[in-house]
Amino acid sequence: MIDLTQKVLTDHLHYDDASGRLYWKKRKPGGPFCRDSHVNSWNTQRAGRPADAFVNKEGYRQVTLMRRNLLAHRLIWMMAHGEWPITIDHINGDGTDNRLGNMRNVDCLENSRNRPVQRNNSSGVLGVSWSKSSGKWIAAIKANGKTISLGSFDDLAEAAAVRAEANRLYGFHQNHGRTRAGKEVSGHE
Structure with missing residues (x-):
């Protein structure tokens, strides 16, 4: 060959x-x-x-x-x-x-540090999810092989801002967590 x-x-x-x-x-x-x-x-x-x-x-x-x-x-x-x-x-x-x-x-x-939001993500923000038990938004990031809690927040925008700052601190690409084209994301109601 x-x-x-x-x-x-x-x-x-x-x-x-x-x-x-x-x-x-x-x-x-x-x-x-x-x-x-x-x-x-x-x-x-x-x-x-x-x-x-x-x-x-x-x-x-x-x-x-x-x-x-x-x-x-x-x-x-x-x-x-x-x-x-x-x-x-x-x-x-x-x-x-x-x-x-x-x-x-x-x-x-x-390469894994430049990923879009997963299709099943309901918050629309990578690393941010809704906790039914606490009634708050939970922010976390996986870096250096460990999941790091970034806190719980009443406001989705605040949780997203904390996660964005963590992305920057841990060297993730600026496009990491971008939304997929044409994807509608629904947050907690």
């Missing part, structure tokens, strides 16, 4: 930084991916078309190359930097936005 090097990728894929998309390049006879008899057919059907049209269930663009399903953002990073990334963080939270300016190579911990 052929290794996916920077050269192999750039020989077969074109990256458009303005859109963050990958497109198939024309294939040449004698290339590693298809027999010479199939080159003209392949070029007619696919050359110049998006290689990353499929979006997987996790919301990331995917490319099938050498019978392998590969994440487009990882291929783009390799094409641009010549090395495979540890983990790609999409800064704006949109896994289909593969512009280089929207991606950063981080470890898993750093």
Whole structure:
């Protein structure tokens, strides 16, 4: 099996930084991916078309190359930097936005510090929940492997402000806890 090097990728894929998309390049006879008899057919059907049209269930663009399903953002990073990334963080939270300016190579911990509010979050604020027993908003943060209580509050806005300050103090990304596009969040009534 052929290794996916920077050269192999750039020989077969074109990256458009303005859109963050990958497109198939024309294939040449004698290339590693298809027999010479199939080159003209392949070029007619696919050359110049998006290689990353499929979006997987996790919301990331995917490319099938050498019978392998590969994440487009990882291929783009390799094409641009010549090395495979540890983990790609999409800064704006949109896994289909593969512009280089929207991606950063981080470890898993750093990537977890740029997450949106979970879909089942009723307060709309990451790390803030309603306590039925106390009738207050509870703020907490998980940092350095431990859950740290930040206090209980009568007001959701106050709990959210304390959590936002904790995010800053513990080095979380400024987008951490952002709301998902189109998500309606209902607080305690």
